[in-house]
Amino acid sequence: MIRVGILGCGFIGTQICQAIDRGDVSAEIYAVYDVSYNKAQELISSLEIQTPVYCSPSQMFENTDLIIECASPDAARLYISEALKNGCDILVMSAGAFQDPEFYNEVYEIALNGGKRIYIPSGAIAGTDSLKSGMTSNIDSVVIETRKPVSGLADSPYVIKNKISLENLKEPLTLFEGKASDAVVNFPRNVNVCATISLCGIGFEKTEVRIIADPTIQKNIHKLKVKGDFGEMFMEIKNNPAPTNPKTSYIAALSAIAKLKEITNPFQIG
Ligand SMILES: NC(=O)c1ccc[n+]([C@@H]2O[C@H](COP(=O)([O-])OP(=O)(O)OC[C@H]3O[C@@H](n4cnc5c(N)ncnc54)[C@H](O)[C@@H]3O)[C@@H](O)[C@H]2O)c1
Structure with a gap:
């Protein structure tokens, strides 16, 4: 044992x-x-x-x-x-x-x-299995969109540094669009999914990331879009937040x- x-x-x-x-x-x-x-x-x-x-x-x-x-x-x-x-x-x-x-x-x-x-582990994301398979041939692009309730993003370094007020947000707000290497630095407690996808896919510099604060949702929603020689993959997962830590998905x-x-x-x- x-x-x-x-x-x-x-x-x-x-x-x-x-x-x-x-x-x-x-x-x-x-x-x-x-x-x-x-x-x-x-x-x-x-x-x-x-x-x-x-x-x-x-x-x-x-x-x-x-x-x-x-x-x-x-x-x-x-x-x-x-x-x-x-x-x-x-x-x-x-x-x-x-x-x-x-x-x-x-x-x-x-x-x-x-x-x-x-x-x-795959953590809060799905699709790592097919991404890894696709990587044994050519992958053209990997795009990941992370949409979270405001409470899951409010204390991230990016929001604090840029003095973004999320308190009275009524509609979804795109906080960040860029490469995974920058997303991980600016949202260290939130975007482990981007790291996991970068590690098993085309890397931190080529993986594209969009992060959205959404006051209309209760779940952490991740969408993954991969294109390569294998074809195309579209994945969406709607995760329940952990009861004791809204930044983490169950x-x-x-x-x-x-x-x-x-x-x-x-x-x-x-
Ligand atoms: N891979 C993924 O998809 C994924 C998903 C969710 C969370 N995570 C990551 O997993 C980790 C744990 O998440 P959680 O929801 O359990 O967090 P949590 O905040 O509930 O628990 C983390 C615990 O670690 C302790 N801690 C912090 N720094 C420490 C250190 N240097 N040495 C020892 N203990 C320390 C804290 O006191 C806390 O009790 C976090 O880094 C989180 O970002 C990864």
């Missing part, structure tokens, strides 16, 4: 631990860590069977097979190399961290040389649980 360590005890970390605790995933939670001790304790006390310890990331890396990062892009940048060097595989939810090519190349080399894996946590099930299952489908 694999031993896992959880970095980040918010919505996604809690959902993953509870799925393991219910026996949905065959794994043992060795430890959890959060900058907020209270969040970690809250998570630990929500579990019935598993008894993780609260310890430092370094101690966690020495005693686990798989680290699950569900904290922040900064945490991902801080801990991924150390976890890999300690012999851990790592599952990363803060996919935006890989927008920095230097960081991407560094962890790629460490993982390759150490025979370790970096898993990035399905993002489910995608991590699904990836864990896949890792621990001899069948690899899709």
Whole structure:
């Protein structure tokens, strides 16, 4: 049975631990860590069977097979190399961290040389399967449109820096149109989907992104348009926001649980 360590005890970390605790995933939670001790304790006390310890990331890396990062892009940048060097595989939810090519190349080399894996679940987006297949031939364009309720975008660096007032918005407002590399920098907590699509598709510089604040919707809506030698793909997903974090879609946590099930299952489908 694999031993896992959880970095980040918010919505996604809690959902993953509870799925393991219910026996949905065959794994043992060795430890959890959060900058907020209270969040970690809250998570630990929500579990019935598993008894993780609260310890430092370094101690966690020495005693686990798989680290699950569900904290922040900064945490991902801080801990991924150390976890890999300690012999851990790592599952990363803060996919935006890989927008920095230097960081991407560094962890790629460490993982390759150490025979370790970096898993990035599909998160809040769909269509990664066909995009990956299409990438084995030529892809001409990838366009992703992210439409969120105002509460999911209001505190993003882009909105704050440009003093955009979303409070009394009555109609959808396009906040950003440009390449994925800029979207990830300006909306770090919101556009992991753009990062995931860039990573499995044509990259951060060529993937086109549109971000819309929409006061008329309750769900996080992502549309993906891909054209290539395989043909064309149009995908739309309407995600329920997580009850405790409107920036996160519920399905993002489910995608991590699904990836864990896949890792621990001899069948690899899709
Ligand atoms: N890949 C995707 O499609 C996708 C979708 C949703 C969320 N995410 C990302 O997943 C991550 C977790 O999302 P969430 O909804 O659970 O967030 P959350 O805010 O509910 O929880 C994050 C937790 O991590 C902790 N944390 C922050 N920085 C930390 C650090 N340096 N070390 C340890 N703990 C730290 C916070 O205190 C918090 O408890 C975020 O980075 C989010 O952007 C990815």
